Amino acid sequence: MLDKNASKNDLTLELNELVDVMLDSAPERLIANKSIVDRLVELLCDVTKIELHPALFRDEHATTTSKGRAVSMTTAAQCAEEFMRTQVFIRGAYSAITEQLKGKESIELLYGGTGPFGLIVLPLLHRFAPEQVQLTLLDIHPESLEALEHVIEVLQVSDYIRSIQCVDILEWDAPAKAFDVIVSETMKMLLKDEPQVSIFRHLAPSLKDGGTLIPRQVQLDAWITSDGKERNESHHIGRFFTLDLASSLALSLQSEPKIECSLELPTRQNKVVDLTLTTYIQVYGEEWLYDNQCSLNLTFCINDIEPSESDGKIHFWYEFTRLPRFAFKYDVDANALEKxxxxxxxxxxxxxxxxxxxxxxxxxxxxxxxxxxxxxxxxxxxxxxxxxxxxxxxxxxxxxxxxxxxxxxxxxxxxxxxxxxxxxxxxxxxxxxxxxxxxxxxxxxxx
Ligand SMILES: C[S@@+](CC[C@H](N)C(=O)[O-])C[C@H]1O[C@@H](n2cnc3c(N)ncnc32)[C@H](O)[C@@H]1O
Incomplete structure (x- = not known):
């Protein structure tokens, strides 16, 4: 018994030390921390008995909700391997909790979509006392929450848990102004497929005044690049959406939510241009994810757009469907097809x-x-x-x-x-x- 407890304590210690390295690294060192994240994932897989890369993986256990796909337990676990995403999200959540605790003795944190590891929040709890942070944990997949119980045990953080609920967040009866921090990473590039927008729309009214969402904002931008030029020579044509507290609250007031935007395409002497769409994520404070740092930030390119002579515009609108996404259309140069x-x-x-x-x-x-x-x-x-x-x-x-x-x-x-x-x-x-x-x-x- 003594031995078992001793090895459990060793494991807790190692997990805490790995997260301490991530939290204490200078921002420019994060790129060198891949082995730290790999070790963290390896230990969490051991604890939960999750096989991260099964020989034949068809990902058949995702759930398609009314407003987006809830990825399966295995896919959620695989997200942890994206080492920049993992570090930047953990660091951002840590900063947000620290900030919120300024002037308060305790805070309530809601984590919507924990996956099997509760990765963004559970591993950093050793930096705080249970009297300071209390967690409400939600996920739609019972198998993820079963695995999460093992993580809670090995990290020895059960005192921090107010409740764990197996629910579709979008159907959850969210209490008004009850939380200081709301965390959810349920997104892909350009906020497609997964329900991040609808989850923030549903949960934003549950944030106390002065509280924060994690991620704090997701910015979607459009750029054009002239034929043959590099991406870093792109010209910014505008931001077509920001997901943040203000937009989430505004959406929560609409019974039929709408996101629409039009951006002007500058006329450039009929030169062919490429359109690039980017997803930048501010998790919190200084913690940002930019171009291609992880799968949530992949850039999306549409080639060979011919700007129309006069008022060529690109129109963007978000489709709130089972596979949500931005659709976009640009004014076609009426002559382009004729030519x-x-x-x-x-x-x-x-x-x-x-x-x-x-x-x-x-x-x-x-x-x-x-x-x-x-x-x-x-x-x-x-x-x-x-x-x-x-x-x-x-x-x-x-x-x-x-x-x-x-x-x-x-x-x-x-x-x-x-x-x-x-x-x-x-x-x-x-x-x-x-x-x-x-x-x-x-x-x-x-x-
Ligand atoms: C991309 S994973 C992220 C897991 C973990 N938070 C992380 O960052 O590593 C998204 C998680 O959110 C859960 N999820 C997505 N939509 C949900 C919904 N509508 N209700 C409850 N859980 C949901 C999925 O089951 C999955 O576990």
Missing amino acids: LTLLADPLEQNSIGIPYIKHYWQKHQLIKTGRYNSNTLGNAKCENLEDRCALEHQMLVALNLPLYETLQEVYQSRTEEEFCDFILGKNNGVLNPSQIVEVTQLASQIS
Whole structure:
């Protein structure tokens, strides 16, 4: 018994020491702390008996709520491996708690979506006393909360826990102005797929006056880069949304929430430009995550936009659906399609990384306007119509696209992006690598 307790204490000590390194590192040293985060994850997996990378992982245990996907226990555990995300979130939560405790003896913290490790908050609790911080922990997945009980035991933090509830946060009866800090990391880049926006909309009224959300803000920005220029030569055209306390409270007052914005695309002598969309996260204070520091900050690029001569604008709006996301549309240069004389190479990838779709969409616009002929084919070499139709049909099957509906969509969509939205919609918002490989192989028989 003595031995068992001794080794448990050793484990607690090691976990606390790892988190102390993360908290005490200078910001520029975080990049060198990967092995510290890896060790933390290894220990937490041992404690919870979670197999982080099963041989055959299909991620079938996610739950699709009315306003976004709650990732499975295994996926939530894998998030911990993103070492910049893990450190910046833990450091930000630590600063927020420290700030909130200035002038108060104790604070109430709500953690919405703990995953199996309660990673953003539980490992830092040894820096505070249980009388200072009391936690309410929520997650939709019972298996995650079962694992969390083991983490609580090994970190010896049960005295800090006010309650643990297995609920869909969006259905939870959230008490008004009850918490000093509300933590939730339920997002992907551009606030897509997961329910972060709706969770903050639902929980913001539960924050006491002077309280803080973690992350404190998520900024979504649009940039343009001229053809051939590097990303660091981008020109900022504007911010299309900030998720923070103010916007969350404003959304909470709307029964049918709406997020919309339009940004002006500057006219640049008809030069082709690329549009880049970024996600910057301020967890708290100095703790920020920028371009590509983790999967939540991947930049998203749309190539070859032709700004219209006059008032070319990009319109953004958020779709509050089971797979929420920003949709965007830019004013198409009315002449752009008329100027099109040569189809894109069948192997050219489009904004969502699939070949052939650009070519396929352009081809149907030419057919629609009676301008499709052997001169417009460009690099498309498979001229036998039957072979070509058969290959296209196989591509549609690979992309889960029903023939009749897809033909309707390809003719009716105003832009290629709109057609891509349709494709993503038929694939739960993401295409898997094997689909892209299959389409590439088929497209190479046409190119
Ligand atoms: C991306 S994981 C993050 C886990 C952990 N907080 C971390 O940062 O490592 C998101 C977690 O939120 C939970 N979640 C997402 N939507 C939820 C909802 N509507 N109600 C309850 N839990 C939810 C998921 O089950 C998952 O455990």
